[in-house]
Amino acid sequence: MTSIPLFPLNTVLYPDGYLPLQIFEVRYLDMIRKCIMGEQPFGVVRLLDGAEVRKPGQLETLAPVGTLARVIDWAAPLSGLLQIKCMGMERFHIVSSEQLKHGLWTARIETLPPDKAIPIPQEQQNVADALGALIRTLQEQKIPPEQMPLQPPYRLDECGWVANRWCELLSLTAMQKQLLLSQDNPVLRLELVQDMLTENGLLED
Secondary structure: OOOEEEEEEEOOOOOOEEEEEEEEOHHHHHHHHHHHHHHHOOEEEEEEEOOOOOOOOOOEEOOOOOEEEEEEEEEEEEEEEEEEEEEEEEEEEEEEEEEEOOOOOEEEEEEEEOOOOOEOHHHHHHHHHHHHHHHHHHHHHHOHHHHOOOOOOOOOOOHHHHHHHHHHOOOOOOOHHHHHHOOOOHHHHHHHHHHHHHHHOOOOO
């Protein structure tokens, strides 16, 4: 069991997901600097109640499952501002959490097993094909690598990776994203994504 600092957000980070952030609150500037210096991860969790920017008297409620994030690049263009780029690592479950005086959350966590590298079933191959086509379209548009919503390596033959990338791209509610993150079976997660893509007319028969 490990103790880590948390970064509650109104979004959900998935394993291997790409997350750029602008940091300006003191509680997070100190935390991120320590993570960069120590090459340590922090936890991204969804806010169930409360706002990302701290307000006097507000209560914050955190989702029970989040994702570890590691900083892969950073810049400090102004005093009091950090621009960071993060990648998602393992999912974790919060065992206990505490908000410190200056507002920073810390938690004791247990990491959850990573998705097994399960090949795409034939029934869901159209989900992977559609994602591959989207990646090719973005590449043809000459979008700079740092602005790509998906980062290589592109594991289009793995259920979990394909499902997670669609979870990030689709216009889902925060609750839907959280439920998909909490789903331990990557094949079932992919099937749920396929249903959503079909409902939105985004899959070819």
